Amino acid sequence: MRVYEILFIISPNVEETDVEALINQFSEVATNQGARVTKVDRMGRRRLAYPIQKFKDGQYVVLTVEGTGSEIAEIERRMRVTDAIIRHLSIRIDEDLKRAEKFRTRRAAHSRAGRAAAALSSRAAADESNVEEEE
Amino acid sequence: MSSSRGREDSRREDRGPQDRDRDRDRERGGGRRFVRARKSCKFCADRIDYIDYKDMRLIGPYIPERGKVLPRRISGTCAPHQRMLASAIKRARNAALLPFLTD
Numbered sequence: 001m002r003v004y005e006i007l008f009i010i011s012p013n014v015e016e017t018d019v020e021a022l023i024n025q026f027s028e029v030a031t032n033q034g035a036r037v038t039k040v041d042r043m044g045r046r047r048l049a050y051p052i053q054k055f056k057d058g059q060y061v062v063l064t065v066e067g068t069g070s071e072i073a074e075i076e077r078r079m080r081v082t083d084a085i086i087r088h089l090s091i092r093i094d095e096d097l098k099r100a101e102k103f104r105t106r107r108a109a110h111s112r113a114g115r116a117a118a119a120l121s122s123r124a125a126a127d128e129s130n131v132e133e134e135e
Numbered sequence: 136m137s138s139s140r141g142r143e144d145s146r147r148e149d150r151g152p153q154d155r156d157r158d159r160d161r162e163r164g165g166g167r168r169f170v171r172a173r174k175s176c177k178f179c180a181d182r183i184d185y186i187d188y189k190d191m192r193l194i195g196p197y198i199p200e201r202g203k204v205l206p207r208r209i210s211g212t213c214a215p216h217q218r219m220l221a222s223a224i225k226r227a228r229n230a231a232l233l234p235f236l237t238d
Contacts, residue, residue: 007189007230043189048231058231062189089230091188100184107182 003038003094004065004072008079009058009087012045022084023061026075033074035067052086064093174211178220186219188226191233198224202237 008026010019019042027037043060052058065071072090079088178186186193197205197212197220204224207217227233 009231046232049228049234050231052231060230087229087231089226091226096185103184 001066001094002069002092003097004067004069004090005093006063006065006072006075006088006090008061008063008085008089009048009052010061011053011084011086012055012057012059014059014084018084019059019061022082023063026063026078029075029078030063030065030067030071033067033071035065035071037063037065039064055086058086176211176213176216178216179213183216186216186223188223188230189232191227194220194223194227194233198233200237202234 006026010022014022023040023042027040030037039062041062041064043062045057045059047057048055065075069092076088076090079085183193188194197210199205204221207214210217212220224233228235
């Protein structure tokens with residue numbers, strides 16, 4: 001399963017209720033394609049670092065989607081044809097997160113290595129449960 | 136024997152490799168050289184494993200006035216983290232969180 005982060009910027013003159021509707025619409029597209037939306041993060045209204053379609057600010061939304069990857073194409077296609085969305089960016093994050101997780105567990109194992117050998121078996125068990133929790 | 140005579144001396148058999156190195160330094164640096172304290176990677180120190188492109192507080196210090204990526208030789212960031220940082224900055228630019236250029 002791949003994890004994607006889809007960020008999109010909605011034009012500033014879209015009303016609050018319509019923003020909600022847009023988010024629901026795209027979450028639905030994702031679920032219809034067989035993906036799972038795990039997180040919806042509304043970053044709110046922000047100033048753009050440079051004007052996009054002559055807008056100076058935009059409403060940022062980030063969706064975290066779990067799926068096979070083919071859903072992203074469909075979501076992106078729909079975002080391109082939606083006029084209210086002035087910018088979208090989707091990135092795959094599962095590999096980076098896995099790498100970060102590996103570093104974290106290695107560091108945890110390293111700092112605990114100095115302790116008594118009696119804790120060894122319990123440590124291995126703890127590591128395993130940690131990994132399960134994170135994934 | 137004076138090492139200032141350089142290359143020819145360094146080829147002599149009675150001189151060890153450490154002398155050869157010293158000679159080479161002299162030839163290039165011409166005397167005393169600066170030794171700065173090693174800069175350290177802030178991301179390693181703070182144990183940051185993943186640089187999120189949306190986190191402006193994290194990557195803000197690595198964007199000078201001009202909007203470029205702060206080079207490693209200035210910030211002291213380690214290579215893996217600099218790579219992560221660079222891609223985060225490029226993503227942030229596409230998301231209009233950072234400017235491509237500033238005048």
